[in-house]
Amino acid sequence: MARVTEDEVRSALSAVIDQDTGQNLIDSNMISGLVVKDGNVGFAIEVDPKAGAAKEPLRQAAEAAVNALSGVLSVTAVLTAHQAAGNTAQAPQSAPKPAGREQASSPDIPGVGTIIAVASGKGGVGKSTTAANLALALAALGQRVALLDADIYGPSVPRLLALKGKPETDGNQLWPKEQYGIKCMSIGLLIEEDTPMVWRGPMVQSALEQMLRQVAWGEIDVMVIDMPPGTGDAQLTLTQRAPLAGAVIVSTPQDLSLIDARKGLNMFKKVDVPILGIVENMSYFVCGNCGHRTDVFSHGGARNEAEKLGVPFLGDIPLDIAIRESSDDGKPIVVAEPDGVHAKAYQAIAQSVLDQLAGSTRQAPRIVMQ
Ligand code: ADP
Numbered sequence: 001m002a003r004v005t006e007d008e009v010r011s012a013l014s015a016v017i018d019q020d021t022g023q024n025l026i027d028s029n030m031i032s033g034l035v036v037k038d039g040n041v042g043f044a045i046e047v048d049p050k051a052g053a054a055k056e057p058l059r060q061a062a063e064a065a066v067n068a069l070s071g072v073l074s075v076t077a078v079l080t081a082h083q084a085a086g087n088t089a090q091a092p093q094s095a096p097k098p099a100g101r102e103q104a105s106s107p108d109i110p111g112v113g114t115i116i117a118v119a120s121g122k123g124g125v126g127k128s129t130t131a132a133n134l135a136l137a138l139a140a141l142g143q144r145v146a147l148l149d150a151d152i153y154g155p156s157v158p159r160l161l162a163l164k165g166k167p168e169t170d171g172n173q174l175w176p177k178e179q180y181g182i183k184c185m186s187i188g189l190l191i192e193e194d195t196p197m198v199w200r201g202p203m204v205q206s207a208l209e210q211m212l213r214q215v216a217w218g219e220i221d222v223m224v225i226d227m228p229p230g231t232g233d234a235q236l237t238l239t240q241r242a243p244l245a246g247a248v249i250v251s252t253p254q255d256l257s258l259i260d261a262r263k264g265l266n267m268f269k270k271v272d273v274p275i276l277g278i279v280e281n282m283s284y285f286v287c288g289n290c291g292h293r294t295d296v297f298s299h300g301g302a303r304n305e306a307e308k309l310g311v312p313f314l315g316d317i318p319l320d321i322a323i324r325e326s327s328d329d330g331k332p333i334v335v336a337e338p339d340g341v342h343a344k345a346y347q348a349i350a351q352s353v354l355d356q357l358a359g360s361t362r363q364a365p366r367i368v369m370q
Contacts, residue, residue, distance in 0.1 A: 004071035006036045009043075012065045018058055020051070025062060032080070032237045033205055039073035041066050044080045044205050055079055080206050109212055109243070112146070114357055115223045116276065117239065117247040119268070121260020123229040126281035127250045128156040129327055130317070131226040134248070135182050136334040137343070137350035138222050145182040146223040150208050150238055153228050155188030162330025163189065173216045180335045183220065185211050205234075208241050222354075231263040239271050245357060246276040248314065253283055253301040261302070265309060276314070276356040278306045279349055283316035293318070312356060315349040317342065 014026040025031050025045065034043040045062060047055040059077050066075045109115070118131035128151060135147040149157035157163065161179045167189055168175045176183035187207050217223070225242060228235055239247075247268045251261035265275055280302035285294045306313040317323070326336040333342045 002071050003039045004036060004041065004066075004069050006034060008069055008071075009034065009036055009041055009066055012069055013043075013062060016058070016062050016065050025058075033234050035234075039071055040076075041072060041074070042076045042078075044078050047079050078206065080209065109217070112212075112217050112220045112223050114221065114245045115225065115242050116353065116357070117225045117227050117242070117244050117268075117273070118250060119227040119235070119247055119264050120229045120250045121231060121262070121264045123154065125229075125250050125252045126317070127151075127229060128154075128160060128226050129323065129332070130248070130250045130279055130281055131224055132157060132160045132327070132332045133323075133334045133342075133346040134350055134353070135222075135224040136180055136332055137346040138224070138353070139181045140334065140338065140343070140347060141350055141354065143221040143354075144219055146176065146217055146220045147182055147184045147226065148211055148223055149184070149186035149188060149226045150211070151226050151228045152187055152191075152207075152234065155186045157184055157186040157226060158188045159330065160327050160332055165189075167215075173214055174210070176215050176217060180331070183217060185215050187211070205237055205241065208238060212242060222357075231260075231267040236267055236271065239268060239273055244273045246274045246353075248276050248353060249278045249311075250281050251278055251302045251305075253280055258301050258305050261305070262309070265311065274356075275311045276353050277312035278302050279314045280316040282319035284318045286318045286320045312352065314352045315345060317345055317349075 010026055010031075013031055014024045016025045017023065018025065018028060018030065021028060030046050032044050032046055035041070043062075045055070045059055047058075056079070059079050063075045063077045066072060066077075118127055118134065120127040128149070131149075132147060135145050139145040147157060147161075149155050151157075161177075161184055163177045163179060163184060163186065167177060167185065174185065176185045177189070178184070190207055190210070225238075225244075227238060247264075249261050249264050251258055261278065268275055280300075283300075283302070286292070287294070302316070303313045320342065322337070322340075323333050323342060326333040329336070333340065334346050337343055
């Protein structure tokens, strides 16, 4: 039997009408995070938080419509509550100041100042390693920092920071984990490891909402979000979910990943989030025995590319076994060797990020609900 395609699913959903608006689910842009894999279909339906459970019949109708297609093995639709349009999402935010104590809170996340994303066009380029070390370097510069791991496909912050156990909760709020002076939360602590990939897309959106708004973050100057790699629907929705002040793109020097990095840049441009800059990771090779430096293939590609694209180049980090080993040990290099060259390199990147934020005059990203 032929498996159902994404187009067929979309077409079925375009026949499901939201009685409150008279519009179908596709035209009204209510579907997000659609995943179609081997006959298993998952998606989220975005509804006004005020409508909440009243939309359950709509959810069931959507599920039934997709279920009726041939080649469908299972369907999971979840309702996700979005911020009301025209509410905080549209409210202009004053230019982000250098993340500092006097800074105003993000419009809808009490206590949290600036939120930045660390993203990459594809997996394996060192995005999580960079996010963790950047967060710790920002803390070393005196910022109050949170690290939020939203990488559904491979949440690595629990391993990188040796976090253990489920977060504590009072039934209302979750408590962030604290490690090396920063507060952390990871989707890896919230969903079971064996959750099938096909469910993760839809789940991450409600999980991100929860991690942003139901975690007792306290007072935070800069929150760093470790994004899922790639530039698909799930990533795009995430960038719209959080009031991002900017994005850091991690790339290796190889041309291929630079093409991917470019896709990442375009994704953020689409949603009007400024690019704070590109970090070239695994930029050159430092021999673990003799300390000799060797350039790797296409070294400097990210710097050239950044120049071409007119975005800042934030710095380069070598391929060094010490960076990998410290990560594997649950103590990233910035805290394992705080006076070493790598810690200095991450701090320089962190300082550039703060400078970029200080210079930025943008307004809050708009979340458009039609
Ligand atoms: P991503 O988040 O992009 O998938 P990770 O941060 O998990 O990538 O890194 C992938 C692997 O590469 C990990 O084993 C990590 O320890 C290693 N790694 C990342 N950056 C470096 C580096 N600069 N030098 C050496 N190893 C690195």
